[in-house]
Amino acid sequence: MLAGGLVNALGVAGGLTHSGNARAANTPLTLRIGYQKSSTLTVLAKTRGTLAQALAPLNVSLAWHEFTSGLPLLEALNVGSIDFSADVADTVPVFAQAAGARIAYVARETPSPDAEAILVPEHSPLRTLADLKGKRIAVTKGAGVHYLLIAALQSVGLRITDVQPAYLTPADGRAAFASGNVDAWVTWDPFVASVERQDKVRTLTTARGLAGYQRYYLATPAFARDHDAVLREVYRVLRETGQWVRATPREAAAQLSPVWGLDTATVEAANRRRSYDVQPVVREAIAEQQRIADVFTQAGLLPKRVDAADVTLWQAPA
Numbered sequence: 001m002l003a004g005g006l007v008n009a010l011g012v013a014g015g016l017t018h019s020g021n022a023r024a025a026n027t028p029l030t031l032r033i034g035y036q037k038s039s040t041l042t043v044l045a046k047t048r049g050t051l052a053q054a055l056a057p058l059n060v061s062l063a064w065h066e067f068t069s070g071l072p073l074l075e076a077l078n079v080g081s082i083d084f085s086a087d088v089a090d091t092v093p094v095f096a097q098a099a100g101a102r103i104a105y106v107a108r109e110t111p112s113p114d115a116e117a118i119l120v121p122e123h124s125p126l127r128t129l130a131d132l133k134g135k136r137i138a139v140t141k142g143a144g145v146h147y148l149l150i151a152a153l154q155s156v157g158l159r160i161t162d163v164q165p166a167y168l169t170p171a172d173g174r175a176a177f178a179s180g181n182v183d184a185w186v187t188w189d190p191f192v193a194s195v196e197r198q199d200k201v202r203t204l205t206t207a208r209g210l211a212g213y214q215r216y217y218l219a220t221p222a223f224a225r226d227h228d229a230v231l232r233e234v235y236r237v238l239r240e241t242g243q244w245v246r247a248t249p250r251e252a253a254a255q256l257s258p259v260w261g262l263d264t265a266t267v268e269a270a271n272r273r274r275s276y277d278v279q280p281v282v283r284e285a286i287a288e289q290q291r292i293a294d295v296f297t298q299a300g301l302l303p304k305r306v307d308a309a310d311v312t313l314w315q316a317p318a
Helices: 041-045 050-058 070-078 091-098 143-154 170-179 190-197 222-227 228-247 249-260 264-272 281-298
Strands: 007-010 030-036 060-066 084-089 106-110 116-119 135-139 164-166 184-188 201-206 215-219 312-315
Touching: 030 041, 030 228, 041 050, 041 084, 041 184, 041 228, 041 249, 050 060, 070 084, 070 091, 070 106, 070 215, 084 091, 084 143, 091 143, 091 215, 106 222, 106 228, 106 281, 116 143, 116 190, 116 312, 135 143, 135 170, 135 228, 143 184, 143 281, 170 184, 170 190, 170 215, 170 249, 184 190, 184 215, 190 201, 215 222, 222 228, 222 312
Parallel strands: 030 060, 030 084, 106 312, 135 164, 135 184
Antiparallel strands: 007 312, 084 215, 106 215, 116 184, 116 201
């Protein structure tokens, strides 16, 4: 295993020395974790107790904070209400940076483009992406699906201003979609799997060929600097949990079912479309983050240009 450390994403060579700022192993610490219900690996690490067990020898306890979506989660990270963010879609750090947040990338899940989709009612007259022009579309602002919507529109020569976005949380988006108050809904799993199994819907497109849909685990730069040993354990547990989900999909679905309030078949369907492959954050991923930021800037959805490389990269163990 390589020693963990910090590398500035702007390309400064080498890592930072931890000997001067690492906490004593027996000093109590509470790790405050923010997550969403769709943060599968973190939810499983919580419910199974594997993360608490892994961190106990380091005298680390856990405090869990649930959020409805990624943007408020990273707002909490930025103001110091939490130390670590469970996975958020690739767009969310871009919006956070535009708001002045300082973030550290800890890990990523490799792309899962089939895990988000643009949905319409089964008998909707909308048949192609071009048919979305002028329509009211439910989407969660700043989420990965926000980028999917823009990319999908661009693929047929449309702009975000050519539709009527209704910026809603997943729960409100589902309600608006079910009541017919919107013409389409752009969402991600497990919400996609849930509506597919419970309602008569049709998929206009997934993100395949349009957006990679990577998900990122983040921390405050100070926590990444000062608590390398803690993050190494968090990374290990998340990676092993992802391997366990892929190896035992039925058992994983059974454990997630009561948490998500969905039947196991729906959970399995959702999980099949997620990679759950936890990997280090590489520079190529930051380049993709810059492309996402530029698309949002061009669409007039960010207050200023974002330099996606102006972040901290924590070096995950090899």
